[in-house]
Amino acid sequence: MKKFKTLAIILAGIFLFTSMIGETEEGDKLIGVWEPSNKKIYLKIDKISGKYYGKIVWLREPIDPVTGKPKTDKNNPDESLKDVPLKGFRMLKDFVYKGDGEWADGTIYDPQNGSTYNCVIKLRDDNTLDIRGYIGLKTFGRTDVWKRLVNKKKKK
Amino acid sequence: MKLKTLMCSLFLVHLVTVAQDEEDYSIYDDLEYADESSTTFVSPKIIGLSPNRFINVAWDVQSPYTINASDTLGYAPDASWSIKETSNVSYTGGLRLNANIPVISRNNVVWQMGANYMNTNFSIDEADPTNEPILSELNSRSLNTGGLFTTVFKPLNDKQFLIFQGQADYNGNYTFTDFHSFVLTKYSAAILWGKSPHDRLQWAIGATRTYRVGELNYVPIIMYNWTSKREKWGTEILFPARVHGKYWMNKNSLIMFGYELEGGSYHLAGLSNNGNSFELRRGEVRPRIEWNRKLIGFFWLNAQVGARINYGFTYDELENGKEFFRGFFGQQEISAFSSLGTSLYGLVGISFVSL
Numbered sequence: 001m002k003k004f005k006t007l008a009i010i011l012a013g014i015f016l017f018t019s020m021i022g023e024t025e026e027g028d029k030l031i032g033v034w035e036p037s038n039k040k041i042y043l044k045i046d047k048i049s050g051k052y053y054g055k056i057v058w059l060r061e062p063i064d065p066v067t068g069k070p071k072t073d074k075n076n077p078d079e080s081l082k083d084v085p086l087k088g089f090r091m092l093k094d095f096v097y098k099g100d101g102e103w104a105d106g107t108i109y110d111p112q113n114g115s116t117y118n119c120v121i122k123l124r125d126d127n128t129l130d131i132r133g134y135i136g137l138k139t140f141g142r143t144d145v146w147k148r149l150v151n152k153k154k155k156k
Numbered sequence: 157m158k159l160k161t162l163m164c165s166l167f168l169v170h171l172v173t174v175a176q177d178e179e180d181y182s183i184y185d186d187l188e189y190a191d192e193s194s195t196t197f198v199s200p201k202i203i204g205l206s207p208n209r210f211i212n213v214a215w216d217v218q219s220p221y222t223i224n225a226s227d228t229l230g231y232a233p234d235a236s237w238s239i240k241e242t243s244n245v246s247y248t249g250g251l252r253l254n255a256n257i258p259v260i261s262r263n264n265v266v267w268q269m270g271a272n273y274m275n276t277n278f279s280i281d282e283a284d285p286t287n288e289p290i291l292s293e294l295n296s297r298s299l300n301t302g303g304l305f306t307t308v309f310k311p312l313n314d315k316q317f318l319i320f321q322g323q324a325d326y327n328g329n330y331t332f333t334d335f336h337s338f339v340l341t342k343y344s345a346a347i348l349w350g351k352s353p354h355d356r357l358q359w360a361i362g363a364t365r366t367y368r369v370g371e372l373n374y375v376p377i378i379m380y381n382w383t384s385k386r387e388k389w390g391t392e393i394l395f396p397a398r399v400h401g402k403y404w405m406n407k408n409s410l411i412m413f414g415y416e417l418e419g420g421s422y423h424l425a426g427l428s429n430n431g432n433s434f435e436l437r438r439g440e441v442r443p444r445i446e447w448n449r450k451l452i453g454f455f456w457l458n459a460q461v462g463a464r465i466n467y468g469f470t471y472d473e474l475e476n477g478k479e480f481f482r483g484f485f486g487q488q489e490i491s492a493f494s495s496l497g498t499s500l501y502g503l504v505g506i507s508f509v510s511l
Contacts, residue, residue: 037194037263043182043437058184066385075407112203112355113511115408116456127190135454135510140210142261147194149187154348 027097029123033057034146036131042149044090053104054092056111062087075114086111095121108133117141170394197263197311199350204390206402206410206448207456207509209258214505216276218464221497223280225290226473228267228427230489233482237493241288243280247497250275250298255388256307266309276299290471290492294428297329301420319348319360319379325367328423337368340423340433340477342367348379356383356390368397370419370437370468373482398444408450415443419467423477433477436489439467442501454510460503468498 010069030052033044064071069085075080096104101123108119108131117133118141124130134141199207203230226237238340256270280295305323312318323344330336344367350360360379383390390452392412394398400414419439429433444462451457471492476479482488 033184035189035194037196038199039196044184057179057181058187077407088179104273110511113187115241116509128194135210135508140264140508140510141258142263143193144263147192148190149184150190151183151185151186
């Protein structure tokens with residue numbers, strides 16, 4: 001009886017461990033470089049302390065046409081952040097994998113107007129994301145399609 | 157020993173931070189799609205557009221003015237008329253509600269449904285029902301507009317788009333316990349084709365069926381939304397319905413200046429007989445200055461001051477409630493005329509918006 005109990009505990013442990021690894025692997029499908037449908041920026045999504053964050057790593061037009069200098073977060077409502085370069089700026093924050101190809105509880109920042117929106121991310125397929133930014137209720141939002149980018153030359 | 161460990165830790169943290177700050181972003185210059193590219197569609201918004209109101213609650217009020225009305229005789233559209241009724245309007249105003257909810261909002265199509273309610277109360281001094289039937293009718297029951305509308309924005313590619321708008325308005329001096337026939341519902345529509353050459357400009361041309369100046373009309377429309385390079389100045393134009401210049405004082409405060417046409421065709425229950433609909437064709441021009449100010453989060457204040465200039469305030473009798481189109485050349489009789497003195501107006505509202 002005692003052996004059976006021990007076996008059950010070990011099996012439960014293995015099940016829990018493997019399912020956790022499974023969740024992690026599923027969740028980590030978000031990691032990588034993505035391009036929004038407007039093709040103006042690339043975002044690199046990383047995992048930090050169990051949550052997912054995305055920062056701008058490429059801009060189609062890196063120079064501000066008015067100042068002639070690299071673009072900064074000039075629309076940020078926080079005055080002290082207006083001079084922070086957009087390249088490297090963390091636009092996606094605090095996403096948690098909820099299972100079933102969905103990440104939630106995070107926010108997306110729009111540098112064009114300095115607003116931060118609630119956001120939910122869904123994996124349509126391994127290389128396509130549906131990103132919905134919204135205000136309070138998901139109804140008050142908009143969905144964009146992001147595509148995965150890779151360095152194929154490096155693979156070869 | 158502890159100090160050494162602390163120093164080492166701080167040095168490591170510094171190294172990591174420096175490494176992050178000095179990331180070589182050039183490695184992202186040569187990326188390719190893992191499978192295929194997404195399609196780029198033109199956005200329904202441009203940079204610097206005024207906040208899009210999902211929900212708006214406002215109160216509109218006008219300063220006192222004089223109102224005149226002719227006898228109900230039947231006149232040629234260009235006929236001269238004499239004053240039979242005259243009075244002072246000491247109060248005109250009412251509540252305005254508007255909701256505009258996205259049903260589908262994706263990069264390849266945006267479909268919104270909305271509802272609006274607008275109430276206008278008139279306090280007309282000493283309007284006598286026997287001698288002044290029209291003014292008395294306006295005085296006794298407020299004018300209401302209840303409408304449902306839909307807007308579809310369909311991008312055709314990364315530059316061109318189509319916009320379709322449809323609206324059904326239930327207008328009249330009905331009360332919530334005394335509705336008139338839904339046959340009298342007024343239908344408006346607009347279709348536009350346009351282009352957005354860059355992030356700060358979108359223009360479109362199209363046509364509309366509208367009651368905006370009171371009577372049914374079919375008119376061409378031009379949209380021209382533009383924001384300057386510095387994102388301070390711009391225009392928001394949907395000619396002839398509204399034309400505005402704009403100036404962003406900062407990201408939380410927007411001044412707009414221009415005009416809007418406002419109006420509709422209203423069933424007046426007390427003057428409608430034998431199945432006909434006696435309708436007030438009301439149209440006004442509102443030159444104004446408008447201030448939009450962020451209150452908190454996505455809630456914005458909207459305040460307007462300007463003039464209310466009468467464009468049309470005539471009355472038609474629709475046989476069996478059947479609408480007609482007079483246009484510029486139609487000779488259908490006008491049942492009665494009114495004229496209104498110009499007044500000042502103010503509007504204050506709160507909106508739940510998207511930027």
